[in-house]
Every structure is written in structure tokens, then in C-alpha cells.
Amino acid sequence: MRSEDSNTPWWERRTTMVLLTLIAFVPLLWPDIPPMVDLPGHMGRYRIQLDLATSPFLKQWYSFDWALIGNLGVDLLIEPLHWLGLGLEPSVKLIVMTIPPLTVAGFLLVAREVHGRVPPTAMFALPLAFNFPFIFGFVNFALSMALAFIAFGLWLRMARTGHLRLRAIVFVPISCAVWVTHAFGWGTLGVLAFSAELIRALDRGDRFVRACFRAGINCLPLTPPMVLMLVWRGQDPTAQTGDWFNWQAKISWFAMVLRDRWLICDMLSLAVLIIVMLEALRDKRLTFSRNLAISALFLLAVFIILPRIVFGSAYADMRLAPFMVAVALIAIRPRPETDLRFRRSVAVVAALFMVLRLGANTASFWLFDRAYDRELAALDHVPRGARMMSYVGKDCVTPWMMHRFEHMPGLAIVRREAFSNDQWVAAGAQLVRTHFPTGWRYSRDPSQIVTGPRCRGEVWWPLNRSLAHLPRERFDYVWLIAPRRHDPRLMEGMTEIWRQGSSSLWRIDSRAAPAAAADYPIPPRIIRVR
Structure with missing residues (x-):
């Protein structure tokens, strides 16, 4: 390998390579x-990993077991x-x-x-x-x-x-x-x-x-x-x-x-x-x-x-x-x-x-960081240990610029030791297990992802359907993150405590299902797991 001297082109010098490496820090500073x-x-998983033993909230809903995985x-x-x-x-x-x-x-x-x-x-x-x-x-x-x-x-x-x-x-x-x-x-x-x-x-x-x-x-x-x-x-x-x-x-x-x-x-x-x-x-x-x-x-x-x-x-x-x-x-x-x-x-x-x-x-x-800051302001209104049902709006066809909110609910675990329904459950691939007393439609990924209309070939539910059949007795708050248009009647029995644009945070006051829930039945081909 050739040693450097004064005639070495600038792009071949070690100082240039160090500079090129350091420049890669800039975008995320x-x-x-x-x-x-x-x-x-x-x-969210890291918070569970680090604090499960000392958090009385997290240990109610999650378990974590180390294993040698790739x-x-x-x-x-x-x-x-x-x-x-x-x-x-x-x-x-x-x-x-x-x-x-x-x-x-x-x-x-x-x-x-x-x-x-x-x-x-x-x-x-x-x-x-x-x-x-x-x-x-x-x-x-x-x-x-x-x-x-x-x-x-x-x-x-x-x-x-x-x-x-x-x-x-x-x-x-x-x-x-x-x-x-x-x-x-x-x-x-x-x-x-x-x-x-x-x-x-x-x-x-x-x-x-x-x-x-x-x-x-x-x-x-x-x-x-x-x-x-x-x-x-x-x-x-x-x-x-x-x-x-x-x-x-x-x-x-x-x-x-x-x-x-x-x-x-x-x-x-x-x-x-x-x-x-x-x-x-x-x-x-x-x-x-x-x-x-x-x-x-x-x-x-x-x-x-x-x-x-x-x-x-x-x-x-x-x-x-x-x-x-x-x-x-x-x-x-x-x-x-x-x-x-x-x-x-x-x-x-x-x-x-x-x-x-x-x-x-x-x-x-x-620009994405500014959007994150706006959305995460909702967590300032959430008490520690809350049981949160989060919904993140998504289109059937994802635009080139993804809003990157799909797993933002995980930050409720990080900052408030709350329950979040966005954690993955994949045997052998994840060390966290979720033990929340609902079916997967309300306890784990991708239950947090909701759409306006039903998307062909996808397991995501429309927001109206998920809200209509939400087991309210299991949750304290509903966090809507950039949701698609939905029926306001389904928020009956909830109190809005924060809003930013279309995003909002609601406290569940009534455990009874809203009257409008009957307008959004679950089709027979969809098995409802509880």
C-alpha cells in the first residue's frame, strides 16, 4: 500500500478519510x-429491558428474558x-x-x-x-x-x-x-x-x-x-x-x-x-x-x-x-x-x-424531529403507569415520505412507563413478551396502525372499527396520532385533554361502548380474538 507524501491527492489522505467519517455524524446531531x-x-423494549425489575407498572404487562439470538x-x-x-x-x-x-x-x-x-x-x-x-x-x-x-x-x-x-x-x-x-x-x-x-x-x-x-x-x-x-x-x-x-x-x-x-x-x-x-x-x-x-x-x-x-x-x-x-x-x-x-x-x-x-x-x-416534538407533547398529559391504546393513521398506499409515527407509541413506555400496544411479538426474534388481557387487536403490533377504509390484503383495521370495539375497561387513555377521518360519535364517553392538529389525547371516562359502535360491526370473515 502506498505511503502518503505531499503529492498524495487529497481524497487519498488519511485526514480526508477521518473527515469523511466524522461528517456522517452531522445529520443526526x-x-x-x-x-x-x-x-x-x-x-420501548429497551426501557422494559432496563427497568422491568424496578417498575411496578411495566411488570404488570411485560416480561423480558435474555436469550442468545442473532x-x-x-x-x-x-x-x-x-x-x-x-x-x-x-x-x-x-x-x-x-x-x-x-x-x-x-x-x-x-x-x-x-x-x-x-x-x-x-x-x-x-x-x-x-x-x-x-x-x-x-x-x-x-x-x-x-x-x-x-x-x-x-x-x-x-x-x-x-x-x-x-x-x-x-x-x-x-x-x-x-x-x-x-x-x-x-x-x-x-x-x-x-x-x-x-x-x-x-x-x-x-x-x-x-x-x-x-x-x-x-x-x-x-x-x-x-x-x-x-x-x-x-x-x-x-x-x-x-x-x-x-x-x-x-x-x-x-x-x-x-x-x-x-x-x-x-x-x-x-x-x-x-x-x-x-x-x-x-x-x-x-x-x-x-x-x-x-x-x-x-x-x-x-x-x-x-x-x-x-x-x-x-x-x-x-x-x-x-x-x-x-x-x-x-x-x-x-x-x-x-x-x-x-x-x-x-x-x-x-x-x-x-x-x-x-x-x-x-x-x-x-424537519422530522420538529414533527416528533409536536406529537410527543401529548405524553406530558399522561400519568405514569397509564394503560394507553394508541392509534397511528396510515394510508393503504404508503407515500414516499413516511411520517415515521408507526411506533411512536413505544415512547409512552420510555417516558411514562405506560402500556403501549405497539410492541412486536415474534417468538425467537424478540426478548419481550406482552401479557396484556386483550387479544392482539388491542395489545401488540400492528394493532396501533389504523386506516380510513379497509386495506385489501392487510391486517390493519379501520380506525372506526377498532374504536367501536375497543375494550374500554382495559384502558385509561386513547392516543390518536395523525389519524384518518373518523366518526366523532365513537369518542362518546371520553374527554379530550390535548390536541395538536389532527392528533389528540383522550381520557376514557365511561367504560360503556358508544351507541355508534353498532354501526361498525366486525365482518364474519374477521375473527375477533380476546
């Missing part, structure tokens, strides 16, 4: 709670920060805002190891640290992917320096740590490492079959988590895996890799990345690293094969899409004989793209 779709629900990244990191007295919300912010810089560092480390220097084209990949799965709030997954890329950079470096025996030793615990963070990161690390070892074996002159065998042998240090995986998934053999080869969804996931707030901005940004990849195929001044090109093709194959639901977890294939694109971009480099002027031009355009993209993310998070 302002929000006190990172405005991500699922994160508030996870924060989905514990942030859950484990919360523990030492809580012990240090940092507080739950600051701890979550600190951990989450660190994930994009770690992802950027992983991308840059891989680029430097593969190319011997950081090519200017690598900066096009850096905004993918703020990818849609991250914004969706898959924080354990996002953290594991960041760690996977850092680990892959170390894997390549130890191969380059000839420390293969040491690598075989240290990657046993590293692979287990990545798996515990989230199993998806471990799987991605295995795909990247295998493709790199395959290319290394082919470069040594091995035939393809022998090269595959040698690559598999070299990747054995990454296999111990397979035992953990078998034990973990054996705890819930009924977990669903399905929705294979949904081509419409896969095309949509690719289009959404940078989805944030503004459709035109996000699609133009994706168009820039596609143009860069196409230019690398057309322009003779650019080329691809065989190592990472093969890795990108392997990830593409996995993306195609993966179903939408794996072991009960949705959006499995969607999560891989942005990292597949990132690897393809990191694989691009100018040819050695390319003149410095061209490389400088590429570096300026890439840096400008990165700054504009991160600027858009920063503005988006700031």
Missing part, C-alpha cells in the same frame, strides 16, 4: 430522538451506557448516530485495502450509510452491516500482510460478535469473504472448483455462528419464511435504497449512482476491482434468491439492496494511467454529491 420508523418501538446489537450496548448513568434517550441517540460513521469507515477501509488507495469514486458510495433500511429503524441490522464491512476490511488486510493463521484465530470471535449484533451482518461478511478468497485462489492459478473449495476452507473461521443459528431458530420452528421472487417488490427495494423524504431528490440521487456505474462500464478511463465486482455479483444473487420474509422477519431482501449498490460503487476506480485532471474532476463531483446528499438527510431529520 440535532434530533434528540433519531426519527426512524421502528426505533421508538425498540426504545439480533442483540443495540440491546447489549444499552446496558453499559445505562450503568454509566447516561439515560436511555441519550444512549440510544449516541449509539444510533454512530452507525453511519462506522458504515462510512467500513466502506473506506474496504476501498483502501482492495485498491491500495481510496479512489475518488468511493465517495459516491458514502451517502448509502443513510440507506432506507437504516432510516426504517433496523438499527441492529444496520450496526451489524457496519461491523461486517469493518471486519471485511480487516479480513483483506490480514490476507494482504500474510497473517492467515492469526486471521483464522481472531475471526472466530469476530464472526460471533457480528452474528450476535444481527445475523444478517454475519451472512454478508461470509459472502464478501468467500468472494474475496475465491478471487485470491483464482489469481494463484487454481481451477474454479478447486478455488471454491480453497475459499470455503479459508472461510471456516466464520462458520461457528452456524451452531448458534441452528439453536436459535430451533426455538421457533414455526417462524414463517416466504414471498419468494417477488420481482415487483425487489425492483421497488432497489429504487428505495436512498429513500428519505423528497421523492425527486432521492430518485435523482439514485440516478447519479446508476450513471456512475454505467459510466464505469463504458468509459475506458474507469475499471472495476475483480474482487469487489465478484462480491457485488454474489450479493446480487443473494438479493434475488432471498424471500421477503425470513424466519418471521419482513423486508429481508430489501435490507441488502443498498449494500449491494455500495459494493458495486466501491469496486470502481480510475485506471492507473488515467490523468490526474480526470481523477480530480471525479473527486470534486463525488464530494459535491456526498455533501448535497448528507445536507438533504440533515434537513430531513431536522
Whole structure:
């Protein structure tokens, strides 16, 4: 690897890489709670995890049992920060805002190891640290992917320096740590490492079959988590895996890799990345690293094969899409004989793209943070230990700019030790269990999501129907968050104690069902569970 001197281009210098990593902190500096779709629900789980033993309220409705599963990244990191007295919300912010810089560092480390220097084209990949799965709030997954890329950079470096025996030793615990963070990161690390070892074996002159065998042998240090995986998934053999080869969804996931707030901005940004990849195929001044090109093709194959639901977890294939694109971009480099002027031009355009993209993310998070503050003012009027039924309005067709309120009810657990009906219940995937004396329609995700009309193919109830059959004797408050139009007669027997726009908070005064409930019967095909 080339050492730095005064003639080293600015984009190849270590100081530039440090700066690029630090810039990734900026978008999440302002929000006190990172405005991500699922994160508030996870924060509710963290509060249960930390305070269940000491909270007389939470122990009425929830239980929490530690288990070794491949989905514990942030859950484990919360523990030492809580012990240090940092507080739950600051701890979550600190951990989450660190994930994009770690992802950027992983991308840059891989680029430097593969190319011997950081090519200017690598900066096009850096905004993918703020990818849609991250914004969706898959924080354990996002953290594991960041760690996977850092680990892959170390894997390549130890191969380059000839420390293969040491690598075989240290990657046993590293692979287990990545798996515990989230199993998806471990799987991605295995795909990247295998493709790199395959290319290394082919470069040594091995035939393809022998090269595959040698690559598999070299990747054995990454296999111990397979035992953990078998034990973990054996705890819930009924977990669903399905929705294979949904081509419409896969095309949509690719289009959404940078989805944030503004459709035109996000699609133009994706168009820039596609143009860069196409230019690398057309322009003779650019080329691809065989190592990472093969890795990108392997990830593409996995993306195609993966179903939408794996072991009960949705959006499995969607999560891989942005990292597949990132690897393809990191694989691009100018040819050695390319003149410095061209490389400088590429570096300026890439840096400008990165700054504009991160600027858009920063503005988006700031605007969402203002919306969060407005909605969360309702919790100032809720007593500690309240039993809350929360309803979050949703359309049958989700707009590009998701309001990210779907799991906001989880913050009632965080701030008021209240019951919230948004917690997930997935055997083997969640450590929290809900023991609230109603059926799932009023006790767990997705009971908090309600619509105006009935949505075909969805389990969400219309708000009117859910309000009409709400078991009022079980709840103290109803929290309506950006609801769709509903029948005001269904609020009979409740007192409004807070309102902000269409959102409102109601105290249940009468346990009797409203007279208008008869106008919203449950269709026979819908089984009502109590």
C-alpha cells in the first residue's frame, strides 16, 4: 500500500478519510430522538429491558428474558451506557448516530485495502450509510452491516500482510460478535469473504472448483455462528419464511435504497449512482476491482434468491439492496494511467454529491424531529403507569415520505412507563413478551396502525372499527396520532385533554361502548380474538 507524501491527492489522505467519517455524524446531531420508523418501538423494549425489575407498572404487562439470538446489537450496548448513568434517550441517540460513521469507515477501509488507495469514486458510495433500511429503524441490522464491512476490511488486510493463521484465530470471535449484533451482518461478511478468497485462489492459478473449495476452507473461521443459528431458530420452528421472487417488490427495494423524504431528490440521487456505474462500464478511463465486482455479483444473487420474509422477519431482501449498490460503487476506480485532471474532476463531483446528499438527510431529520416534538407533547398529559391504546393513521398506499409515527407509541413506555400496544411479538426474534388481557387487536403490533377504509390484503383495521370495539375497561387513555377521518360519535364517553392538529389525547371516562359502535360491526370473515 502506498505511503502518503505531499503529492498524495487529497481524497487519498488519511485526514480526508477521518473527515469523511466524522461528517456522517452531522445529520443526526440535532434530533434528540433519531426519527426512524421502528426505533421508538425498540426504545420501548429497551426501557422494559432496563427497568422491568424496578417498575411496578411495566411488570404488570411485560416480561423480558435474555436469550442468545442473532439480533442483540443495540440491546447489549444499552446496558453499559445505562450503568454509566447516561439515560436511555441519550444512549440510544449516541449509539444510533454512530452507525453511519462506522458504515462510512467500513466502506473506506474496504476501498483502501482492495485498491491500495481510496479512489475518488468511493465517495459516491458514502451517502448509502443513510440507506432506507437504516432510516426504517433496523438499527441492529444496520450496526451489524457496519461491523461486517469493518471486519471485511480487516479480513483483506490480514490476507494482504500474510497473517492467515492469526486471521483464522481472531475471526472466530469476530464472526460471533457480528452474528450476535444481527445475523444478517454475519451472512454478508461470509459472502464478501468467500468472494474475496475465491478471487485470491483464482489469481494463484487454481481451477474454479478447486478455488471454491480453497475459499470455503479459508472461510471456516466464520462458520461457528452456524451452531448458534441452528439453536436459535430451533426455538421457533414455526417462524414463517416466504414471498419468494417477488420481482415487483425487489425492483421497488432497489429504487428505495436512498429513500428519505423528497421523492425527486432521492430518485435523482439514485440516478447519479446508476450513471456512475454505467459510466464505469463504458468509459475506458474507469475499471472495476475483480474482487469487489465478484462480491457485488454474489450479493446480487443473494438479493434475488432471498424471500421477503425470513424466519418471521419482513423486508429481508430489501435490507441488502443498498449494500449491494455500495459494493458495486466501491469496486470502481480510475485506471492507473488515467490523468490526474480526470481523477480530480471525479473527486470534486463525488464530494459535491456526498455533501448535497448528507445536507438533504440533515434537513430531513431536522424537519422530522420538529414533527416528533409536536406529537410527543401529548405524553406530558399522561400519568405514569397509564394503560394507553394508541392509534397511528396510515394510508393503504404508503407515500414516499413516511411520517415515521408507526411506533411512536413505544415512547409512552420510555417516558411514562405506560402500556403501549405497539410492541412486536415474534417468538425467537424478540426478548419481550406482552401479557396484556386483550387479544392482539388491542395489545401488540400492528394493532396501533389504523386506516380510513379497509386495506385489501392487510391486517390493519379501520380506525372506526377498532374504536367501536375497543375494550374500554382495559384502558385509561386513547392516543390518536395523525389519524384518518373518523366518526366523532365513537369518542362518546371520553374527554379530550390535548390536541395538536389532527392528533389528540383522550381520557376514557365511561367504560360503556358508544351507541355508534353498532354501526361498525366486525365482518364474519374477521375473527375477533380476546
